[in-house]
Ligand code: SF4
């Protein structure tokens with residue numbers, strides 16, 4: 001598609017090229033290790049991280065679990081030489097252990113913009129369903145930070161509906177369940193029932209550190225320590241909260257998964 | 264001035280109840296009255312409530328059995344015409360019962376039920392003892408906030424029914440909604456009893472998002488609890504973390520730099536702006552006017568992008584630290600803020616003028632979801648919900664913190680005008696709409712004024728490495744929903760012994776049951792949105 005997406009912004013008929021939607025330089029997103037060795041610092045790093053996203057693997061390696069990281073920046077403040085926090089989003093994954101990275105520097109795929117992903121998604125959805133993709137959002141005890149970002153997908157700037165994605169009001173109409181929160185115990189039954197009410201084939205996406213691992217709320221008397229302890233999860237989207245850019249990336253992954261699963 | 268007021272207050276209480284009081288103390292703006300016997304609690308609370316012009320701010324229970332103090336309950340009253348909090352303190356002395364004060368002070372109802380769930384102490388005389396925080400899957404002999412209970416305990420689920428209030432009669436039916444709702448919102452259950460289309464009774468059932476925040480805080484380091492406080496309710500992150508930091512700063516008697524005070528004020532107001540604009544957009548959606556919502560949501564998104572350029576987070580996570588703030592607002596960013604709010608406020612003004620000109624929109628809001636003033640007063644509601652019926656409470660004026668000491672001065676004429684303005688407010692959705700519009704403008708003004716001033720005294724003050732165990736204080740802030748109160752008692756080795764959080768939503772949820780009466784069911788989403796309550800902030 002050659003035509004550029006443009007939108008009317010604000011009061012005047014001012015248009016902005018949406019391919020240029022950029023993430024601010026100081027956005028606290030993904031943690032990456034620099035090439036310095038973590039040798040000897042691991043215990044300290046472990047004790048600094050509030051969610052235990054950082055943990056010791058062996059004498060020279062640390063692991064970073066993106067599904068637990070809440071992007072607080074405490075580790076980079078204390079060890080600016082060992083790791084840095086970038087204005088990028090960690091990638092969504094299909095399995096939980098893929099959220100984990102090692103302190104050895106890693107290759108990252110070139111990132112696509114929100115618009116590019118959206119267009120790709122639109123074509124795939126059209127081919128696969130011949131209609132829109134229906135999403136039901138479930139809050140299983142989030143702090144409402146994740147909801148703010150999911151709502152942002154519907155604002156005129158991100159406007160996800162133009163890619164053929166709509167939020168529906170009943171699980172009975174849904175193809176995808178977008179679940180946030182650490183799955184509080186009080187929501188456990190409701191979450192399970194909503195899952196059961198959704199017709200198969202269905203895809204469940206865990207949104208945010210809480211949904212992936214319990215996040216800062218962890219696993220306690222009141223939480224279940226992540227959505228996958230209650231219902232099966234197909235895609236994990238890390239972040240606290242995840243930006244709209246990565247939410248749409250997670251949706252693309254979900255659709256890809258539907259294609260490989262063959263519906 | 265305040266010291267004099269405190270002395271007057273203390274004298275007045277002592278003179279009435281000398282033989283019932285064990286000890287009287289005061290620190291900062293807090294008065295502590297220790298009682299000899301908990302059975303005297305109702306009379307004294309009632310006296311403080313009715314004669315001293317106060318409202319119930321919160322009720323705090325602590326498990327101090329290890330310190331030979333048994334369970335201690337602190338009733339906190341907030342004086343309405345002075346910057347004073349009065350604590351009435353009594354220990355339970357091995358009993359599992361304490362006298363309820365609900366019959367005199369209705370606002371106490373939910374606090375007492377909460378204490379019953381979390382500590383297993385029974386408020387004698389409270390007519391409603393159904394479980395509140397812990398749902399029916401929870402056995403009724405395990406109490407999470409007792410010290411012997413371990414945070415990680417996994418309690419086996421059990422099956423029970425929750426006894427909802429039943430309304431019987433010819434033609435009455437029940438509609439139950441939630442906890443999973445139709446829109447992208449948080450979980451909660453609403454049970455309507457309707458006659459035709461009219462709502463005869465509404466019962467709210469919340470705490471689906473209960474995550475054990477208060478218990479969790481007891482196992483965390485101070486700077487981890489800071490992160491937790493931001494996540495009490497994601498959209499109130501600045502207000503809640505400010506209240507948390509202020510409590511710690513007050514306990515350790517640390518005074519934060521002026522620059523930090525201003526920065527907190529700026530972020531606090533930016534938070535109010537993006538949320539108020541979002542709520543106004545939501546009201547427009549629920550009134551069935553998508554165009555207005557779209558326009559307002561563009562502005563909300565712009566404010567969130569501004570948030571990100573300033574703090575690295577679209578919802579302002581991570582701006583506070585204990586003793587001050589994390590981020591300096593550079594000259595470049597000052598310019599950015601001024602430019603952005605200039606643009607946003609002029610767009611905002613135009614949209615509001617446009618909305619006001621749409622009679623179908625205004626008709627929809629007018630007279631919908633009226634809050635009865637007397638009930639609002641009895642339930643001690645706060646924030647926009649209170650101000651929309653003319654109850655003039657605002658922590659920024661009543662207990663100035665951060666830089667609000669500066670923005671506080673009103674001439675007698677202004678005070679008069681404000682009072683007249685307050686009297687006109689009718690408590691319907693339209694009044695809430697107008698109050699929010701006004702507050703957005705005020706916030707822009709406060710941000711502009713705070714940017715003007717240049718101090719160079721650093722971003723934070725160091726707090727002592729070790730804070731005295733068992734010292735405590737109250738921190739507070741005005742979020743976009745209203746007053747948020749955080750009470751902290753320190754434990755040994757800089758741990759937290761008890762973290763009691765009471766957000767504005769906890770006070771305000773009850774009012775919705777009254778506001779929707781006699782409205783029709785389709786009004787409910789609109790009334791709910793216009794009140795803009797947080798589920799997570801209530802459920803903790
Ligand atoms: S930024 Fe992530 S990895 Fe670093 S301390 Fe915070 S939670 Fe841990």
Ligand code: SF4
Nearest residue numbers: 142143145208209210
């Ligand atoms: S992941 Fe972060 S933003 Fe999302 S619900 Fe959890 S704490 Fe809130």
